[in-house]
Amino acid sequence: MQAKPPPATALFSRERLIRFSDCDPAGIVFYPQYFIMFNGLVEDWFNEGLGISYQELVIGRRIGLPTVHLEADFRAVSAMGDQVVLSLDVKRVGGRSLTVQVRCTGRDDGVLRMHAQIVLVTTSLREHHAIDIPPDVRAAITAASGNNRPQTPR
Amino acid sequence: MQAKPPPATALFSRERLIRFSDCDPAGIVFYPQYFIMFNGLVEDWFNEGLGISYQELVIGRRIGLPTVHLEADFRAVSAMGDQVVLSLDVKRVGGRSLTVQVRCTGRDDGVLRMHAQIVLVTTSLREHHAIDIPPDVRAAITAASGNNRPQTPR
Amino acid sequence: MQAKPPPATALFSRERLIRFSDCDPAGIVFYPQYFIMFNGLVEDWFNEGLGISYQELVIGRRIGLPTVHLEADFRAVSAMGDQVVLSLDVKRVGGRSLTVQVRCTGRDDGVLRMHAQIVLVTTSLREHHAIDIPPDVRAAITAASGNNRPQTPR
Amino acid sequence: MQAKPPPATALFSRERLIRFSDCDPAGIVFYPQYFIMFNGLVEDWFNEGLGISYQELVIGRRIGLPTVHLEADFRAVSAMGDQVVLSLDVKRVGGRSLTVQVRCTGRDDGVLRMHAQIVLVTTSLREHHAIDIPPDVRAAITAASGNNRPQTPR
Numbered sequence: 001m002q003a004k005p006p007p008a009t010a011l012f013s014r015e016r017l018i019r020f021s022d023c024d025p026a027g028i029v030f031y032p033q034y035f036i037m038f039n040g041l042v043e044d045w046f047n048e049g050l051g052i053s054y055q056e057l058v059i060g061r062r063i064g065l066p067t068v069h070l071e072a073d074f075r076a077v078s079a080m081g082d083q084v085v086l087s088l089d090v091k092r093v094g095g096r097s098l099t100v101q102v103r104c105t106g107r108d109d110g111v112l113r114m115h116a117q118i119v120l121v122t123t124s125l126r127e128h129h130a131i132d133i134p135p136d137v138r139a140a141i142t143a144a145s146g147n148n149r150p151q152t153p154r
Numbered sequence: 155m156q157a158k159p160p161p162a163t164a165l166f167s168r169e170r171l172i173r174f175s176d177c178d179p180a181g182i183v184f185y186p187q188y189f190i191m192f193n194g195l196v197e198d199w200f201n202e203g204l205g206i207s208y209q210e211l212v213i214g215r216r217i218g219l220p221t222v223h224l225e226a227d228f229r230a231v232s233a234m235g236d237q238v239v240l241s242l243d244v245k246r247v248g249g250r251s252l253t254v255q256v257r258c259t260g261r262d263d264g265v266l267r268m269h270a271q272i273v274l275v276t277t278s279l280r281e282h283h284a285i286d287i288p289p290d291v292r293a294a295i296t297a298a299s300g301n302n303r304p305q306t307p308r
Numbered sequence: 309m310q311a312k313p314p315p316a317t318a319l320f321s322r323e324r325l326i327r328f329s330d331c332d333p334a335g336i337v338f339y340p341q342y343f344i345m346f347n348g349l350v351e352d353w354f355n356e357g358l359g360i361s362y363q364e365l366v367i368g369r370r371i372g373l374p375t376v377h378l379e380a381d382f383r384a385v386s387a388m389g390d391q392v393v394l395s396l397d398v399k400r401v402g403g404r405s406l407t408v409q410v411r412c413t414g415r416d417d418g419v420l421r422m423h424a425q426i427v428l429v430t431t432s433l434r435e436h437h438a439i440d441i442p443p444d445v446r447a448a449i450t451a452a453s454g455n456n457r458p459q460t461p462r
Numbered sequence: 463m464q465a466k467p468p469p470a471t472a473l474f475s476r477e478r479l480i481r482f483s484d485c486d487p488a489g490i491v492f493y494p495q496y497f498i499m500f501n502g503l504v505e506d507w508f509n510e511g512l513g514i515s516y517q518e519l520v521i522g523r524r525i526g527l528p529t530v531h532l533e534a535d536f537r538a539v540s541a542m543g544d545q546v547v548l549s550l551d552v553k554r555v556g557g558r559s560l561t562v563q564v565r566c567t568g569r570d571d572g573v574l575r576m577h578a579q580i581v582l583v584t585t586s587l588r589e590h591h592a593i594d595i596p597p598d599v600r601a602a603i604t605a606a607s608g609n610n611r612p613q614t615p616r
Contacts, residue, residue, distance in 0.1 A: 019347075019348050020348075020351060020362070020366065020487060020492075021344050024483070024485065024486075025482060025487065026212070026279050026487075027487040028282070030193075030483060032189035032193070035186035039327075043325075043327055043328060054389065055387075059179070059335065064180050066180075066182075066185070069226065069228070071224070072223065072224050072225075073222070074222050074223070077282055079363075081361070081363025081367070128180075128182070128231055173505055174338075174505060174520065175501050178329070178331065178332075179332070179333065179388055181521065184329060186329075193483050197481055197482060209541075209542055212482065212542065213542060234333055234517055234521060235521070334590075336528075338501075339528070339529050340494040340497035340498050347494070366487065367487070374488075374536065375536060376535070378532075379532070379534075380532050382530050382531070385528075433488050436488075436490070
């Protein structure tokens with residue numbers, strides 16, 4: 001895939017500076033850091049995109065969003081000082097899971113650095129088992145998705 | 155997949171304690187930490203399994219091993235204090251890439267916590283482009299693999 | 309020390325959300341994360357406060373800013389979801405070192421969470437030894453400090 | 463302080479490899495990583511030196527060991543591939559706090575890389591306030607300290 005800005009349909013995106021602390025002795029992002037960045041993007045998406053407090057969800061309601069599956073491709077390196085755009089699209093809303101496509105793209109060069117498909121499951125943090133996506137979360141995702149509506153369970 | 159010890163054919167494995175610093179507010183491993191653990195396992199595999207100094211490879215010879223693709227499944231949680239076994243099998247040795255299967259399994263319960271398939275590429279850290287797997291690395295992998303010989307390029 | 313907003317004289321400050329990934333199994337910031345946050349604050353201070361590209365400094369000019377001494381007090385916990393203010397004051401500009409006071413304060417409650425005094429040294433990343441603070445960096449710090457002028461070397 | 467092995471009186475020590483993931487774009491340990499390493503050393507000290515399960519302490523008994531004060535000096539860099547010795551000495555056992563001296567020293571060159579004095583407080587993780595050091599912890603520390611007995615509260 002060549003230089004390409006994040007799709008206009010991206011549900012949610014945030015800019016971020018690639019920091020010294022994100023990088024390894026090769027001077028580029030150490031790849032697990034991407035997943036930490038995307039965890040933060042999901043937090044921001046809940047707080048700012050869906051209007052559902054992530055803190056209240058995890059601490060107050062004791063509902064977690066662990067990742068159960070992911071597939072990632074790393075296409076180009078991100079170096080210290082790069083400004084990147086992290087974007088998130090909802091691909092599927094299941095009964096107890098949520099599939100999101102995330103991308104990291106250079107803000108200035110439009111080059112896709114990496115992208116991943118991540119399956120998150122709503123779980124009870126009391127018993128660490130999957131629970132139904134709470135109705136308010138489901139409603140907020142559906143409302144936010146609008147025209148780029150994710151596939152919903154039958 | 156049910157409780158099952160790491161396969162007897164595992165090429166390389168190491169025990170590791172799940173530490174406080176690996177865990178998140180839910181008290182379980184924050185998933186990007188698994189990839190940091192496996193990065194360490196690859197280091198140990200080079201140093202101890204293949205007899206090739208990872209430090210010399212990266213710093214001396216300026217050869218990197220970035221991940222270009224990964225697929226991971228998270229099956230069961232790992233909690234602080236768990237003893238786990240991290241194991242690595244070589245699945246394929248390409249011209250410039252290496253596919254490894256990694257697993258994290260409970261040492262005491264034999265439960266598979268997560269597993270991933272990771273494609274690593276040998277790159278020049280000077281120019282950040284792929285280079286052929288160095289002959290000594292290829293030879294060491296072939297020798298180490300022995301009977302559980304990975305698929306080699308045609 | 310009781311609830312108190314960051315001093316009006318703070319040279320540089322930034323707001324930051326305490327994230328899931330900053331927190332430990334006790335649900336509060338794992339203290340090494342504060343130092344990662346402050347490393348980021350120093351980056352932002354250079355880029356935005358001093359007008360000197362941190363990336364250009366480290367990668368282009370091969371000048372590092374390692375910490376050689378620090379003293380830190382942790383007064384109150386920061387929990388996931390807290391909005392905090394990270395602030396930085398220059399206390400002393402030496403020939404080859406820079407002493408900064410950094411603070412993390414709750415944005416909404418004004419409670420000082422932790423503060424630290426950090427001594428940074430300008431070093432050559434080629435030879436890992438101390439070098440004089442570059443003239444442009446010294447000039448920018450002096451200009452930025454203005455009335456809350458740090459102590460300078462005699 | 464010049465090259466000097468960890469003192470023979472060190473209460474507890476462990477060897478550790480400096481890994482790729484510990485290092486920054488300068489190729490040396492990113493200093494917050496030292497505090498993550500020492501957090502692990504305290505875990506090992508409890509589990510193996512004191513015979514008190516750190517997991518049981520934190521998860522079962524809901525007792526935390528947050529750092530409330532630290533002072534650190536960084537003397538020499540640690541690079542990827544270095545084997546270091548992390549050591550811990552108890553300096554003082556208070557009513558609710560514990561002061562430890564920690565050191566990172568090159569295993570092969572005996573060079574002190576950094577050392578820190580860290581004050582830990584025993585806290586209730588339910589209410590995040592200080593509690594008395596539990597009697598079994600106090601007894602184990604006293605027994606382990608033996609001749610290099612830390613200063614105890616009057």
